[in-house]
Amino acid sequence: MTGINANRFTRPASIAPLITFRIAFGLLMFASLLRFWWRGWVTDIYVLPQFHFTYQGFEWVRPLGNTGMHALFAVVLLAALFITIGFLYRISAIVFFLGFTYIELIDVTTYLNHYYFISLVAFLMIWLPANRRYAVDTLLRPGNRRTEVPAWCIQVLIFQISAVYVFAGLAKLNADWLLDAQPMRTWLPAKTHLPLAGPFMYKPWVAYLFSWFGAVYDLFIVFFLLNKRTRVYAYGVVLIFHIATAVFFPGIGMFPYVMMTASLIFFSGEFHERLLGFLRGFSMKPEQNSVYRYSKQKIFLAVLGVYVAIQILLPLRFLLYPGHLFWTEEGYRFSWRVMLMEKAGNAYFTVKDQTSRAFFVVNNAEFLTPLQEKMMSTQPDLILKYAHHLAEIYRQRGMQHPEVYGEIYVTLNGRRSRLFVDSTVNLAAQPLGWEHYQWVLPYQK
Amino acid sequence: MKKISLVAIAAFLSATVFFACSKSGGSDGPETAQGFDKTAMLTAYADNLIIPGYTAMQQQLVGLKAASDAFLAAPSGATQATLKQAYTAAHLQYERVAAFQFGPAETALLDIFVNFSGGLDYNFNTSGELTGFSVDSVTIEKNITNGGYNFQDMTRVSFYSQGFPALDYLYFGPNAIDKLNASPVKRKQYINDVLARLKSLADKVAGDWQAYRAGFINNTKTDVGSPIGSMVNQFAYQLDLLKGPRIGWPFGKQSNGMVFASKTEAYFAGISGVLAVENVSSLKKVYTNNGSGKGLSDYLVALGKTQLNTDVIAQFDLVTAKLGAVQDPLSAALTSNPAAVEAAYKEIQKLLTLLKTDVASAAGVQITYMDNDGD
Numbered sequence: 001m002t003g004i005n006a007n008r009f010t011r012p013a014s015i016a017p018l019i020t021f022r023i024a025f026g027l028l029m030f031a032s033l034l035r036f037w038w039r040g041w042v043t044d045i046y047v048l049p050q051f052h053f054t055y056q057g058f059e060w061v062r063p064l065g066n067t068g069m070h071a072l073f074a075v076v077l078l079a080a081l082f083i084t085i086g087f088l089y090r091i092s093a094i095v096f097f098l099g100f101t102y103i104e105l106i107d108v109t110t111y112l113n114h115y116y117f118i119s120l121v122a123f124l125m126i127w128l129p130a131n132r133r134y135a136v137d138t139l140l141r142p143g144n145r146r147t148e149v150p151a152w153c154i155q156v157l158i159f160q161i162s163a164v165y166v167f168a169g170l171a172k173l174n175a176d177w178l179l180d181a182q183p184m185r186t187w188l189p190a191k192t193h194l195p196l197a198g199p200f201m202y203k204p205w206v207a208y209l210f211s212w213f214g215a216v217y218d219l220f221i222v223f224f225l226l227n228k229r230t231r232v233y234a235y236g237v238v239l240i241f242h243i244a245t246a247v248f249f250p251g252i253g254m255f256p257y258v259m260m261t262a263s264l265i266f267f268s269g270e271f272h273e274r275l276l277g278f279l280r281g282f283s284m285k286p287e288q289n290s291v292y293r294y295s296k297q298k299i300f301l302a303v304l305g306v307y308v309a310i311q312i313l314l315p316l317r318f319l320l321y322p323g324h325l326f327w328t329e330e331g332y333r334f335s336w337r338v339m340l341m342e343k344a345g346n347a348y349f350t351v352k353d354q355t356s357r358a359f360f361v362v363n364n365a366e367f368l369t370p371l372q373e374k375m376m377s378t379q380p381d382l383i384l385k386y387a388h389h390l391a392e393i394y395r396q397r398g399m400q401h402p403e404v405y406g407e408i409y410v411t412l413n414g415r416r417s418r419l420f421v422d423s424t425v426n427l428a429a430q431p432l433g434w435e436h437y438q439w440v441l442p443y444q445k
Numbered sequence: 446m447k448k449i450s451l452v453a454i455a456a457f458l459s460a461t462v463f464f465a466c467s468k469s470g471g472s473d474g475p476e477t478a479q480g481f482d483k484t485a486m487l488t489a490y491a492d493n494l495i496i497p498g499y500t501a502m503q504q505q506l507v508g509l510k511a512a513s514d515a516f517l518a519a520p521s522g523a524t525q526a527t528l529k530q531a532y533t534a535a536h537l538q539y540e541r542v543a544a545f546q547f548g549p550a551e552t553a554l555l556d557i558f559v560n561f562s563g564g565l566d567y568n569f570n571t572s573g574e575l576t577g578f579s580v581d582s583v584t585i586e587k588n589i590t591n592g593g594y595n596f597q598d599m600t601r602v603s604f605y606s607q608g609f610p611a612l613d614y615l616y617f618g619p620n621a622i623d624k625l626n627a628s629p630v631k632r633k634q635y636i637n638d639v640l641a642r643l644k645s646l647a648d649k650v651a652g653d654w655q656a657y658r659a660g661f662i663n664n665t666k667t668d669v670g671s672p673i674g675s676m677v678n679q680f681a682y683q684l685d686l687l688k689g690p691r692i693g694w695p696f697g698k699q700s701n702g703m704v705f706a707s708k709t710e711a712y713f714a715g716i717s718g719v720l721a722v723e724n725v726s727s728l729k730k731v732y733t734n735n736g737s738g739k740g741l742s743d744y745l746v747a748l749g750k751t752q753l754n755t756d757v758i759a760q761f762d763l764v765t766a767k768l769g770a771v772q773d774p775l776s777a778a779l780t781s782n783p784a785a786v787e788a789a790y791k792e793i794q795k796l797l798t799l800l801k802t803d804v805a806s807a808a809g810v811q812i813t814y815m816d817n818d819g820d
Contacts, residue, residue: 041817112820189748190667190809192483202480202747251668251811253818338820344812346801348794361698363689365565370813409798416753417802 009155009301012148012291014269015133016276021157022130024261025121026084029096032254033077042069045110046103049369051389053108053382056432061105076100083125086135090126097122108382109375113164113338114255120160120311121262127300128153129292134279146292152304153292157265159308162222164259167315167336169218176326176341177215181207182413183342184214191248217241225266238263245339252339321436324443326412329379330436345377345410345420349387351394354401362390378410380421380440387427404428418444481747483665487672489739491658494731498542499651505535506644513640516616517633520625528616533716536560536609540723544683544731547675548661549653553646558596560710561604562690565682569694569705574601577690577708578717580614581605589628589635596642609711611639617713667809669817676731676741677800677810683728684797691721692768692793696779696786706776715774722768725793729761741808750807757804760796767792 036042046069054061063069076099082092101119104110131137132146176182184207192198200206217237224234242256264272294300318331325332326341349362364373367389376382387404394402403426411417418441421427425439512531516524539560546556556562563569563577575581584606588594596607605611615621615636625632667673687693695705709717734740745754767789771778779786805812811819 045817112818114820186807187809189480190673192480193665199480251818252820255820342806344802344806346798358701360701361693363565363569363694363699365685366568371817374811374813409802411802411806414807417798 009152010150010297013151013154014273015129015146015149015292016269016272017154017265017267018128018130018149018157019134020272020275021262021265022086022089022125023084023134024264025125026080026082028254028257028261029080029100029118030077030084032257033073033080035254037070037073037077042073044369045371046106049107049372051367051372051386052106053372053376053385055105055108056381056434058105061102063106072099072103076103083130086131086137089131089135089137093122093126093130097126107372108379108385109372111333112253112255113336114253114258116334117160117164117258117262121157124156124160128156132292134276145290147289148291150292150294150297152301154265156304156308157262158226160311161259161262161265163311163315164336165218165222168338169215169220171315171335171337171340172211172215172218174326176413177211180413181211183340184208184210186342186414187249194247225263228268231266235263235266249339255338323436323440327410327443328437328440329381341413343378343410343412344374344417345408346417347373347377347383347406347408349390350405350407351390351399352403352405353394353399354403356400358399360394367393377408378420380437381432383408383421384427384430384432384437387430388432391428402428412443415445481744483673483744484662486734486739486741486744487662487665489734489737490672490676490731491654491661493737494735495542495545496651496654496658498538498545499647499654502535502538502542502647503644503651505531505538506640506647509535510640510644513616513636517625517629517636520622522622525616525622529714532612532616532714533719536711536714536716536720537723539609540720541727541730543724544676544679544728546679546682547670547672548657549650552653553650555646555650557604558646559608559643561601561608561610562686563601565685565689569690569708570700575605577694577705578610578710578712579605579708580610580618580712582614582618585611585614585635589631592631594635594638596638607639607642609643612636612643613711613713615639617715619713621713669811669813673741673808674810677805677808678812680728680732680800681797681805681812683724684793684800687721687725688790688793688797691717691724692775692786693790695776696783696790698790704779706779709774709776709779712774712776715776717775718768718771718773718778721775722765725761725768725796726765729758729765732757732761741804745804745807748807750803753799753803753807757796757799760792760799764789764792764796 043066046063047066049063052063064072076096079092079096079099082088083096097119100115100122104115104119129146129149132144132149138145172178181204185204188201188207188210190201192201194201221234221238221241224230225238227234239260242260245252246256267275315335318325318335321328321330323330326343347364349364351360351362352358364376368376368386376386383406387406390404391402405423405425406421406427407423408420409417410420420441422439422441427439430437430439509528509531512524512528516528518524542550543556543560550556561578563575563579567576569576581602584602588606594603594606596603615632618624661672664671665673667677689699690708691710693699695708697703697705706712710720711717730736732740733742742754742758745751745757767785771782771785771789775786801812
């Protein structure tokens with residue numbers, strides 16, 4: 001049995017899909033990072049804030065200051081460019097992965113599913129021989145050219161994209177999404193400015209159509225992409241679906257473009273050969289077919305198995321927590337839950353001195369950017385991080401034993417706002433961790 | 446079978462996208478037939494509330510100039526009392542347009558130059574520095590003596606030495622009449638310069654709205670910087686100002702009860718209370734579009750949020766009532782009637798929560814003053 005499986009994964013396959021993927025990924029990353037910089041977000045998000053919500057275990061990741069952050073972006077931009085042209089590929093992929101991931105780890109409030117996706121893909125790219133054709137590297141060293149790679153090199157990327165879609169689809173199988181068409185019913189009436197489609201945005205049936213179609217699309221598109229006969233049509237649907245999401249929800253940024261580009265990997269080697277045809281003069285196809293061989297392929301495959309298992313289990317970790325996932329958000333991130341809920345909060349904090357009973361109301365705007373405050377107000381782990389930070393601030397300001405209390409109201413999917421956490425609990429004394437936070441009040445419909 | 450359904454789906458989606466993407470030459474096809482007419486709402490906002498608001502602001506400043514001239518010509522208790530009426534009328538009119546801090550007003554930085562609040566992101570308790578609705582009397586006196594001031598300077602010192610805070614100090618500050626009699630020329634010059642600056646800002650914003658109006662009424666988006674997005678964000682921002690620099694922070698909410706009486710709005714005129722009441726009742730007028738049936742409140746009702754809308758209006762009224770119960774001058778009430786201030790503060794918090802969470806969420810607006818991606 002292992003023999004059959006191993007064969008399925010290790011049989012030679014055309015390197016072409018990998019090459020297209022490399023070029024497209026590199027270009028898209030270059031454009032995406034340039035856009036980020038051009039919009040002034042490097043400064044807004046990584047230079048101006050005086051406090052950052054770090055990831056547990058990555059508290060050592062710090063912004064590098066104005067010059068440092070812009071230099072880091074410049075390095076990552078350059079790495080993306082090098083990946084595109086396949087120059088110093090392995091090093092560029094490592095630099096891109098480390099640089100991009102470092103940036104993303106600075107502040108939880110900037111978390112986006114497609115940033116996580118980019119980090120994962122960048123990590124995979126390090127280990128894939130995507131510079132063995134149509135690359136400066138092989139121009140310099142023609143002997144390194146290969147026409148084929150073990151099939152798993154393509155399959156792992158297919159797996160990664162499939163995981164995004166299928167988990168995004170599974171996440172939509174909830175009562176709010178399917179039975180109430182929420183949050184679409186909240187979001188669509190804000191889209192009446194769209195020509196022709198606009199007037200329909202007030203209609204509840206349109207919200208249901210969007211919800212159900214989105215769920216079906218996410219759940220099944222992968223299978224139609226995998227099937228040779230339906231692939232072309234399915235990719236047409238991919239394009240239309242993501243262009244539609246870009247038109248209706250421009251706020252999701254680069255996500256549609258990332259998915260449209262990444263989904264090209266489903267196409268066959270012949271398709272990609274033709275696609276790369278315009279680069280032919282540049283490639284100087286090797287005289288004979290040659291397969292890229294991993295010297296320690298078994299180890300690679302074993303590690304890959306672990307990676308795949310993690311990717312499947314991580315989005316399911318929410319099952320280990322009690323309570324309503326959308327309310328507590330315990331196990332919410334890194335699970336491909338994209339545009340799944342409308343949530344807004346308002347958080348008032350007070351700091352009291354245990355000994356003197358001195359009492360201070362906190363002005364969040366003094367410590368957080370509007371974006372940070374918005375994200376913090378609805379996510380328990382960020383609320384706790386901020387509460388700990390406040391305790392530290394007030395300790396520095398001379399308070400002996402600061403206690404931090406939060407009066408936080410949250411609205412979810414159009415329901416009226418409710419008290420989110422127990423306002424009598426001293427959050428400064430609550431530990432950060434992976435366990436369920438008892439001080440988050442239970443969700444009420 | 447599969448193929449057919451896929452083709453059908455693809456056809457449907459292409460149609461949707463085609464409709465969504467195709468440029469149809471402006472806003473043909475009124476939205477009224479299908480639901481709520483946002484352009485009609487925005488038109489009513491522009492024509493009934495915003496543009497008339499700035500026109501009235503211009504007129505009030507003309508009236509203020511006349512009363513100011515009379516006061517400067519013959520500084521006395523009597524002319525000062527008349528001036529105070531004109532000043533109050535002008536400042537109250539500013540509260541009525543304060544929530545329109547977007548578009549032309551944002552370009553002109555109207556709120557900063559006319560009625561600087563100190564900013565929400567600035568530590569109110571910073572020692573030795575001016576915060577909240579302070580006035581920089583030291584810089585004002587220095588400017589009067591030395592001249593050479595530039596009201597366009599982008600510094601906190603500059604913001605605190607012009608606009609209503611400067612007038613409040615120069616008209617009604619300690620020994621205002623005596624100081625005016627002692628060094629009339631330069632002092633009068635400064636007052637007139639402050640007034641001229643105020644007038645030119647109001648003129649600019651009122652004038653710019655003529656050209657801005659068309660874009661405003663036709664932009665029915667809700668993203669950052671859109672009319673609806675901006676107005677909903679202003680509800681939250683103005684309530685944050687009320688909770689912070691207008692009431693809460695001078696009351697000592699950030700400072701363990703230590704009161705900062707002199708950091709109340711228009712401290713010397715002693716009209717902080719009526720200004721706060723006007724601010725929040727104007728905000729309600731913005732919310733309901735002055736009860737015209739074309740307000741954001743009506744939009745919420747059209748979206749099926751009737752109960753929420755009822756609660757928001759009731760909470761607006763409750764805040765207005767509680768604030769009204771705080772007797773002016775607020776600076777004195779902060780210590781003489783803390784219970785009334787505390788009661789108003791509590792209701793302000795509740796209103797802020799409703800606007801920042803329920804209303805913003807229902808309207809599809811993000812409360813954030815910066816552009817960003819999300820998912």
